[in-house]
Amino acid sequence: MQNHHLANQPLNVKSTDTYDIWSKLFHWISGTLILLLLSLGFYMTGLDYYDKNYNLAYTSHKYLGLLALLFGLAQLCWLFIRKTRTAERFVPGLPKWQLVAAQIMHIGLLIMILLIPVSGYMIITSNSQEFFIFDLFPLPAVLPENLVSDSMVVCLHFSLAYTTACLALLHLFAALKHHFIDKDDTLRRILF
Numbered sequence: 001m002q003n004h005h006l007a008n009q010p011l012n013v014k015s016t017d018t019y020d021i022w023s024k025l026f027h028w029i030s031g032t033l034i035l036l037l038l039s040l041g042f043y044m045t046g047l048d049y050y051d052k053n054y055n056l057a058y059t060s061h062k063y064l065g066l067l068a069l070l071f072g073l074a075q076l077c078w079l080f081i082r083k084t085r086t087a088e089r090f091v092p093g094l095p096k097w098q099l100v101a102a103q104i105m106h107i108g109l110l111i112m113i114l115l116i117p118v119s120g121y122m123i124i125t126s127n128s129q130e131f132f133i134f135d136l137f138p139l140p141a142v143l144p145e146n147l148v149s150d151s152m153v154v155c156l157h158f159s160l161a162y163t164t165a166c167l168a169l170l171h172l173f174a175a176l177k178h179h180f181i182d183k184d185d186t187l188r189r190i191l192f
């Protein structure tokens, strides 16, 4: 299948067969965490305070969210230091507009991977409260007292989460379209 694509490839851009292993790992770990946190976030805010899952849901959301921040930062570092150039990571012969659209989408998703946990962090440390990881290590409040209200940071977190859900859906549709309609290697390259 690869040879067929190589035929359409501009001479000056060689293409790799797949994404490197680190890019794949980071993509699926960060992606899964984001999708999990979106569902957990929407689920838990619908719970009654006296629901038996209330505490567990909020606590796991906070820790998984902090984990998503760590993976997001590590992923970003990797994207900066890896050697493959942009065109090499996509299937050869891709129309220019799709290359640009995919890149804008990736930048958007990466910004969200970082901004959502940061805004979540702002929720739990608003009012200058410290947040204790497993009751041991304090995470300091980042915002000066009374700069923004609780509801403003919750609203920010919520809007970022909604935007990400829409972007991720579009991203998923694009991947499925490449796989099932165009029948190219776009999805396979990041899968295995």
Ligand code: HEM
Binding pocket: 033, 034, 037, 038, 039, 040, 041, 042, 045, 061, 062, 063, 064, 065, 066, 068, 069, 113, 116, 117, 118, 119, 120, 121, 123, 124, 154, 157, 158, 161, 162
């Ligand atoms: C990628 C990471 C994250 C995603 C995708 C995410 C997603 C969400 C979503 C969808 C909601 C529900 C919003 C609503 O309906 O009001 C929510 C609420 C919340 N999130 Fe996150 N979140 C993330 C990270 C974090 C982090 C790191 C923290 C804190 C450590 C956090 C703390 C909270 C809190 C406290 C709420 C409840 C807000 C309220 O009172 O309504 N989140 N999150």
Ligand code: HEM
Binding pocket: 019, 023, 024, 027, 030, 031, 032, 034, 035, 079, 102, 106, 107, 109, 110, 113, 168, 171, 172, 174, 175, 186, 187, 188, 190
């Ligand atoms: C729902 C399942 C998902 C599928 C099937 C999927 C599929 C893909 C595919 C095929 C690519 C490479 C080509 C391209 O589309 O541009 C890719 C790249 C990427 N995706 Fe996803 N994705 C999914 C979820 C997500 C989520 C939830 C996020 C982040 C919130 C995300 C962020 C990214 C990023 C940042 C890249 C660029 C990776 C790099 O350059 O190493 N993806 N994805």
